[in-house]
Amino acid sequence: MLALLLGATAPVSAAEVRLLTSIKPLQLIAAAVQEGIGQPEVLLPPGASPHHYALRPSDVRRTREADLVYWIGPDLEGFLPRVLQGRSGPTLAVQALPGLHLRHFGEGHAGAAHAEPAQAADASGATAADEHDHDHRPGTLDAHLWLAPANARVIAARMASDLATLDPANAARYQANRQAFDARLTGLDARLQERLGGVAARPYFVFHQAYDYFEAAYGLEHRGVFSVAAEVQPGARHVAEMRARLQQTGASCVFSEPPLRPRLADTLTAGLPVRLAELDAMGGPIEVSASGYEQLLERLGNDLAGCLDALPVPAQ
Structure with a gap:
């Protein structure tokens, strides 16, 4: 894990x-903190998966030239650690931040049906998280931590502190931006609680187990996860088992992720009386702005509720 050591870094303009x-x-979180001062850059292009991205030479140069680099950590971007070792500037894996609420796969959702792709082990049998595209085994860290508003507050506070250290002339502005971000999240949280409270009991399934942080924040729980690797088709027996679960549930929503809907859907x-829809945890179409992070969560909540609203009200 790479630590962010700013004490030895000289301030810059x-x-x-x-x-x-x-x-x-x-x-998007950084854009809120840098509003009116700078524009953060992003490494992965739109539509690229953080689980298995292939860095280009230009990407490597950007990671080495940036003054500050933030990433989730080896539990999400397994392709980054070796590249970041070549940096001389400050780098932070935000999953290591104190004060974050971290979840691990297997927490809650006890009734969820899982369809896990097989993972190859090395000669010792190891299946370390940073050696695989993405590890959803029970007990491993769920790295989709940005979907909890409380975690976004912690990340923004650290970014504001780090930027103030590098750019003390704008320290007050960074802190004011961070406070404004906190205030907007308070309003967003109230809107989402109201929007999602009425649909919490309606059944839905997800193809990728990426939303547990958001679900925990707003009292939601998926009925099943079909986390099948895109390049691996499950056998006929397994498809039949998943279909039987959908038949038993009745009217429900099944959410996949953009840009492509799995053929298995x-x-x-x-x-079946199932509605197909999409959830985007990455904020693909959202413009980078001070309010972009709130838009990501609000869009996620509206997309969830929009499908669930159309389902029959569960019998009491």
Whole structure:
């Protein structure tokens, strides 16, 4: 784990501070903190998966030239540790921040049906998280931590502190931006609680177990997870078991992720009272701005509720 050591880093002017994040959700949080002072950059292009991205030479140069680099950590971006070792500037894996509420796969959702792709082990049998695209085994860290508003507050506070250290002339502005971000999150939280409270009992399934932080914040719980690798088709028996679970549930929503809907979705739901929809945890179409992070969460909540609203009200 790489630590962020700013004490030995000389302050730079505001125009020179280059903040780079690995993924767009972190970029959106940084944009709120840097509002009116700078524009954060992001490493992964739109639509790229943080689980198995192939860095280009230009990406490596950007990671080495940035003044600050923020990434989630080896539990999400397993391709980054070796590249970041070549940096001389401050780098932070935000999953190591004190004060974060971290979840591990297997917490809650006891009734969820899982379809896990097989993972190859090395000669010793090891399946370390940083050696695989993405590890959803019970007990491993759920790295989608940005979907908890409380975690976003912690990340923004650290970014404001780090930026103030590098750019003391704008320290007050960074802190004011961070406080404004906190205030907006308070309002957003109230809106989402109201929007999602009425649909919490309605059943839904997800293809990727990426939303547990958001669900825990707003009293939601998926009925099942179909986390099948895109390149691996499950056997006929397994598809039949998943389809039987959907049949037993009745009217429900099944959420996949953009940009492509898995072909398995159509196989599983054909002829069933199931609505297909998408949830985007990465904020793909959202403009990078001071309010971008709130838009990501609000869009996620509205997309969830929009599908669930159309389902019959569960019998009491």
